[in-house]
Amino acid sequence: MGIKGRVEDLKMSERKIPITKQKELAKTVPINLPEGIKKPEYGRTLEEFVEGQVFTHPRGFTISDSFAQEFATTFLDTNPLYLNAEYAKGHGFRGQVVPPLMVLNLALSMGVQNDSEKAVAHLGYYDVVFPRTVYPGDTLRSMTKVLARQDRGEGKPGIVTVRTVGLNQKDEIVVQYDRKIMIPTGKEKKLAESKPGILPEIGAATAWIPRATSPYPKLLTGPNTYFEDFTVGDIIVHANGRTISEEHYAWTYRLGNTHPLHYDKIYTQSRSGPLSGQPVVYGGLVFAWLAGLASRDTTENGLWDFGYTEGYHTQPVIAGDTVYAISRVLHKEPHPDPIDEKIPAGMVTFQLIGVKNRKGSEALEKYGADLFVKENDKKALGKEKIPEKIFEIERRVLIKKRP
DSSP: OOHHHHHHHHHHTOOOOOOOOOOOOTTTSOOOTTTTOOOOOOSOOGGGOOTTOEEEOSOOEEOOHHHHHHHHHHTTOOOGGGTOHHHHHHTTOSSSOOOHHHHHHHHHHHTHHHHTTTOSEEEEEEEEEOOSOOOTTOEEEEEEEEEEEEOOSTTSOEEEEEEEEEEOTTSOEEEEEEEEEEEOOOOOOOOTTOOOOOOOOOSSOOOOOOOOOSOOOOSOSOTTOSGGGOOTTOEEEOSOOEEOOTHHHHHHHHTTOOOGGGTOHHHHHTOOSTTOSSOBOOHHHHHHHHHHHHHHHHTTTEEEEEEEOSBEEOSOOBTTOEEEEEEEEEEEEEOSSOSBTTBOEEEEEEEEEEEESSOHHHHHHHHGGGGGSOGGGTTTTTOOOOTTEEEEEEEEEEEEOOO
């Protein structure tokens, strides 16, 4: 096609709309009070969730190179797959990899407007899996299915269980997880965007892991974080903490989370209970900071984040709090289908614990084994909950063996 043809093609794809001079109209339009007032609301009360309902969440995100790398550095992740394109290519990836916790945060945050913008609390993550790699340039969207609704009695908030999938531009699932949300009761109504549908699901989860195709740069990771360096029972107290500032306001919205609990002081100061006062740091950010604090000692030589089991935010975090991470090695096993003879690897399962405003070493000395007992199990065991403990989850990672 010649230049003339391309110009004609461009003309056919555009509409020509004249722009007239705009007049000021405010003085001429009557102010319709109170009938004309509209107060749009988002999120749902308990009665608006119906088992089997599927929500397609608004917007979607195209992830740029700079955004992906900024997430990795802000949240302290040291795995070169998320920082170094040449390292990633040498391990068989197409290029720099988007951190899985960024993928989880985007999928969850996009769902807040439909799922949890009225939520009292996020109660837990369940069965998080990452079946495919996400790269800068990919566009993600997410969908959610209502699995169950539990009414806890008159005047009490109920519990809704949902399953969310994140999809790339090829409609491939890149993350799937369940979560439980505490939702207040209200008047039953139907919202226009609540349309039933089919949620794509992984079924038997498969991780599509690339094979190494070329030599990769050496000596870019620490010497003590290979598969052989971990022993079941090891407790790793990570050295550094991270003081969280009001930066978390911007990061909440950058990742698409619209719940005012995380950035609106007037909203939070009007509430009562443990989540009142200052805006609460969005839990996905706390999760990412703790995983990042642990990465230098646990996942720096990781090749794949298989996912996470049941996990909870056990206490809120606000700006000014300093968080620390502790890891415990729970299990090791050879990978059933080795990636490549060039890069042998095995799977390691860690328990990740987060504490606030007390160094990990001090928390371990004070609470000992109780630090690793699930907070939800403490009452049945006759144990007190730990006020400084903020997070607990298990994760399974594919980690390189020593070259």
